[in-house]
Amino acid sequence: MARSSHVAHVLGTLAVSGALALGLVAWQVAAAGTVLRARFKSDIVSTSPGTRRDENTDAVLLHVVEGLVASREDGSPAPMLASRWTVSADGRIYTFTLRPDVIFHNGAPLTAAEVIWSLQRYLKPQTRWRCLAEFGEHGIARVASITAPDPHTVIITLDRAAPMFLTTLVRADCGGTGILHPDSVDADGNWRAPIGTGPYEMGEWRHNQFVELNRFARYSPLPGARDGNAGGKHALVDHIRFLIIPDSSAARAALIRGSLDILDNLAPSELTGIRGRPDLEFQQVPILDCYALLIQTRDPLLSDVRLRTAIALTIDTVGLTKAITWGTGTADNSPIPVASPFHGPVEAHLRKPDVGEARRLVRAAGYDGRAIQLVTSRRDPQMFDIAVVIQAMAAEAGIHLQIDTVDWPAHLSLYTVGNYQLMVQSFSARLDPTLSFGIFIGDKREDPRKVWDTPRSRELLGQTMASADSAARQALFDTLTRDFLAEVPAVALFNSSRLSVVRSNVTGYRNWTAAQQRLWGVGLN
């Protein structure tokens, strides 16, 4: 309490719902050795990679397990457990050469057997692997066979060429397709604990209090620098402890008092008072997410592109972005995030707000001023604020939006069945522009989540999947972006930044576009 003036200075924002104390306790009972303390807003949901998961679960398990390949900072696949790989000319056969020096946390060496066991386990329906559908009928390709000519080589044969194969394998929500030792499950195939090859092994998990990772002493890092989830991964502390602190003001207090070392994933409004403190270091990294206003093109009213365009024209994207992200986000009317290498001049074009034109279009569309429902929720403060701002902006052109605030599960349900007129939605980081466009493009009959259901867009999207050539893909993405702006199936608004604050004695912490907490290579002074 002695530093009450600091506290007073820093902690105005009393957003509320959680337990700092749990964090403090966890700190008090910390094990011997150096401990790096980071924070999660909510508890992880399992310890099994790529199955029962959420963002936090992914982040924890990517410290524990590693895949054959891993994503670099720019999203491209890089060697991890495989030191190298080759792709056959027809793009169907991938041959991976395993690193010889890798051992599991239980001391067993990594061989092709474990790799095959792990991959086959993921492909079994009962594992409920998150990315199983990608290898099904409507996915990128089916796996024809997995074989091992020798203990250090694994050959995966697909039924067709799949340029997206490796980018899928490295996805965080797929658990990075982490290779596990078979002892991770019991004799009946039930999950026990992850025995992986990562720089940290799974430690104690106290529900709603903390998740602890312990340094894996016999980890042999790849040479070179850290690069995304790939490159040299060094365990610099004995323990990593993710404290579950739902309330952000509690978390900030903990950081200021030194009970927490890293505070990641802050909302812009939560930066009040933290930025600019000498003992804290602020980081802001643009990420590959996307906030958008979805438009139900099947709605009788909104099937008229003039009305959709009118709505888009009322939105001052720059002003909205600045107000809602407190200047930390980047306005972006294209589905491709600004941080993506594919975000070129076409994508960078921002729609000029034009209320006069909007009014003209509204009249032309014969809109009679009836209320249009705008669904939003308070899952994060931005989603709610966007709705309020868009509503006010649309009103200037005489468009009457009525905000319907629902809770997150209801929001998700409405999204999944496409039951809305307008909806504010946010999408987590998509590493590849194909995935970014994939959010919007698709057949509404098959997947009501899709908002952009035109044969041309579907065709173009298919082509981006089939091509591996960057320039060709860029051209396709530019076309898609122009169409997207013209047809207005949705209005992309901005990409936010990952905001984090670390104490100044923390070394080597850097956020990255994938927005997933990554604490290898991070140490304490």
Added chain:
Amino acid sequence: MLSYICKRLALTLPTLVLVSIAVFLIIRLIPGDPALVLLGEGADGAALAGVRADLGLDRPLPVQFVSWLQHALRGDLGRSIVSGEPVAGLILQRFGLTAAVVLVAVTAATLIAAAAGLTAAWRRNSALDLAVVGTATVVLAIPSFWLGLVLLLLFGLKLGWLPFVGYIPFSESAVQALLFLVMPVVTLTITESGVLTRMMRSSSIDVLQLDYVTHARAKGLSERVVLTRHVFPNAFAPTLTLVGLTLGHLLGGIAVIETVFTLPGLGRLMVDSVLARDYPVVQGCLLFTAVVYVVVNLLVDLCYPLFDPRVTAR
């Protein structure tokens, strides 16, 4: 006495069944799918169906209800969809905290109300009475969460006397735990003491006008004895009923206070579970609170004869 308790409990069974069915239906009427919540925005249909099957949510509603009720009757409230923890354990763990805050606060509020209400009634229309009634009326008008926020701002931030958010279990550090509970308890005490004080004052005024109080004075008893021995027990009986009702409601969770002070209590658990469509937890919590409500009111009724022996004549 025992048979009375049994009869009372038997009478509440239909209520409990009604509550369970209502809860079961209402929570499922809310749009939203727990499987979807678990899997997130990009989940595909097969995975969703799989999770639903895992959770038993694909069965017809009556089957789900009967199965839940059968388990509940055996004391098994199932497991949380979100965390996989047993619901009963979750409830008890969270209830402990809520109960601690509520019991301390309501006890304190009752003591304050009894003393202030009795004194105000005794010195009716004096400046003291005006002060008590005025304060109680003002307190009634203040939203509890606003009071909580103001206290947080004042004592947690500006003065820094008390830790301002969070909670430490008693098992970890008793002193810390107590410090964390000071502000929630104070907030709740202030909020609840308003109604109780007014109630105590008005019933004390009624009792003070009765002959037996004059009789007690005519015996030569001092005012202190008259007030504590003759006025208090009789004036307190109606207040006790109100205390019981208050307890019954508050023990069901003080979601707002828990939200303000970030306490992991029962109210917060329920709100969070509704927001996550964690059906087993919501069902379990509501059944539990309904039972608590019934039991608390029964206990209060059983205590009532201590203050008003006429009531035993059932």
Added chain:
Amino acid sequence: MMGRVGHVGLNALVGIPLVGSLLVTIGIGLFWMPYDPIAIDLAHPLGSPGLHHWFGTDEFGRDVLSRSMLGSRISVLIALATVAVAITLGTALGLLAGYLRGWTDRLLMMMTDAVLAFPGILLALALIAVFGSSDGSIILALSTAYTPSVVRVVRATVLSIREREFIEASRSVGDSPLETIVHHILPNVLPPVVVLATSLFGWAMLSESALSFLGVGVPPPAPTWGNMLSQSRPYMDVASWLSIVPGLCIAGTLLGVNLLGDALRDWLDPRKT
């Protein structure tokens, strides 16, 4: 008796100006507000109180005074509607239960018990989630939570009144049960119900703000004091006026209404000489 005269005076003396200024504010707000309470001004967020914006602006640059004025109308309307529904329904059911007794009574009591056994806030939360967040569902949810208390008060009053001799007198001149209820029981039930209504009004307003605080209140952009308060949380240190203004509005209104309720209670007391 002296004292009561003095008290009524004081209650009314403080209560009437408070409620009066509320009504005046609502009245003025119908015709004029300093700014459009919904229009955002992203260039001037969190402006402190000053000449242009007497009570400052919020995070979207909206005028807090205008929002409080519109908020007063919405908050009061919701509270009034809640009270009206709860009182009407509760009085009808309470009269039935108290007068008919027997199975009707037992069934109704079981149902009110069941509703009372729910934590009120959670019941409202669930109902609002089912029916969607709108003024109507908030009124529905709150009146569902409050009707049982009205039923109980009315029933208790009816039970005590129906033993009085004038009820027997009514029967002895050949009144039907309905006539007895309407002519003799209802007029005697109304005074406690009127007093209860003032308390309910306060509870409804508090609950509405509590629901907003938990994030399920009146849908935006319509301001209510509750959702203004709830949205002010993140800015409590940098823009304290955002929480102080609606907080004081709620407290002042409730104080006024409660005091008027007290005055009303004394005024309606048939024992007064």
Added chain:
Amino acid sequence: MSASLATPLLRLTGVRIEAVGRARAGSAPLLEDLSFDVAPGEFVAVVGESGSGKTLAARSILNLLPEGVRRVGGRIELEGRDLTQLSGPEMRKVRGAQIGMVFQEPMVSLNPAMTIGRQLAEGLQLHRRLSGDEIRRQSLAMLERVRITDPSRCLSAFPHEFSGGMRQRIMLAAVLLLKPKLLIADEPTTALDTLSQREVLELMVELAHDGGAAVLLITHDLGLVARYTERAIVLEKGRLMEVGTTRQILTEPQNPYTQRLVASLPRGSAAGTAVPDSAQVVVQVRNACIGYPGRPGLWRAGTPTQVVHGVDLDVRSGEIVAIVGASGSGKTTLGRAILDLKPLTAGSIRFDGIELAQMTAAQRKQFRRAAQLVFQDPYSSLNPRLRVRDIVAATLRHADIDPAARAARVDAVLDEVGLASFGDRFPHQMSGGQRQRVAIARAVVSRPRLVVADEPVSALDMTIQQQVLALFRKLQAQYGFACLFITHDLAVVRQIAARVVVMSGGVVVEEGPVPAVFCDPRHEYTRELLAATPALEAAALVG
């Protein structure tokens, strides 16, 4: 005055009591210049009706005036010591120990939350500082003196377990246990029925004599004054009217008010006129049995309690029949049954020859107008939310008359009962006597053939009682309705009824013309009742 008493035990000199507060400033005092003495061991009555200030006078002696009322002048001396000069603690030593007080309402004068034992012990502990055993011994002895059965059980019992008469005896025990020099009894038996009243008062006299205590009996009942006191002080509206020996006051009242009070004693022969046997029988009750349903259990109905067992009764046109009995005798229940407000469990009741239970709807409508009820409690029998005019008009709601005629009829009846200008008032704006007039107006407005009057004057002061009874007689003579007059008070019976029916325990024990029953009671119960009615004695004394 009373110069003959050399050393008075209590002397009040010029006591004046006023209401405090702005609103009452300048209004008349509640009690003005009150002076009187009480000698040691003397029994003195303070007589007056409600509003006379008699209770305030009593309470001012112990300085226990209610809130908002203050003594502003005068001296109150106890054995020469001015009580008004005592400090709080000094006064508390006087209370209980030297002056004891018994209150009117036995239901609220004992603390319901304390055992009798603790309430008895309280005073002894405070003033006598006795050991626990000694306190218990004395308490038991005293309870035995006041004839409580099983005193040791009584010590651990709560007040609600006793009847009103028992409670008043316990009250006496509690007060006299401290052996005070003065006992102030404020209407100690008003709330009790005739027999209990007598029992309690006899006990009080006995115990006071034993302890040598003087008694100040506050009462409105001249009958009690005549029977139990030596001297009387008459108050009216806060002023002292007359002081004198009881005999003087009763036989040679000097003051006009006292004269009026004495005149209100029931005197002379039966006022009711007998009707010939040939007169038409309006109500015929045969073998009526009436019960109340018992407390229902969880699954089954309770066993009913019979309160009236096989009663036969005839009421003829123009006749006033009194039913007399103690509380619980079944008299009220029988009255309700005759008005078809209570179902019979057996037997029959016919009205104008038609069986009540078998009336057609039209007959019932007719019956509802032809048979009316006047209640005992003028507070609970009038709907407090209706104006007097509407209360009276309610009786005619189902009559086929046009509104103008109805209003005229209501006004006419209000005029007849002397309330012509009261039509727009609410009941709480009227006195008890006025309310009872409203109740009577309500009953007669429909020109009934039968009026059942259930204790219509028991709650009224003596002089008011006289006025109401006179009104009742007048109206009965005017309209000629048959009347069933239910009461516990034989003095009232003699003033109004021609025939009397005595009920006890749900059966009729005696029946006959009033003079015959009063002069020559056959049944033991009737004799006890007659002996316990002091007003009759006083009336006899007055002549």
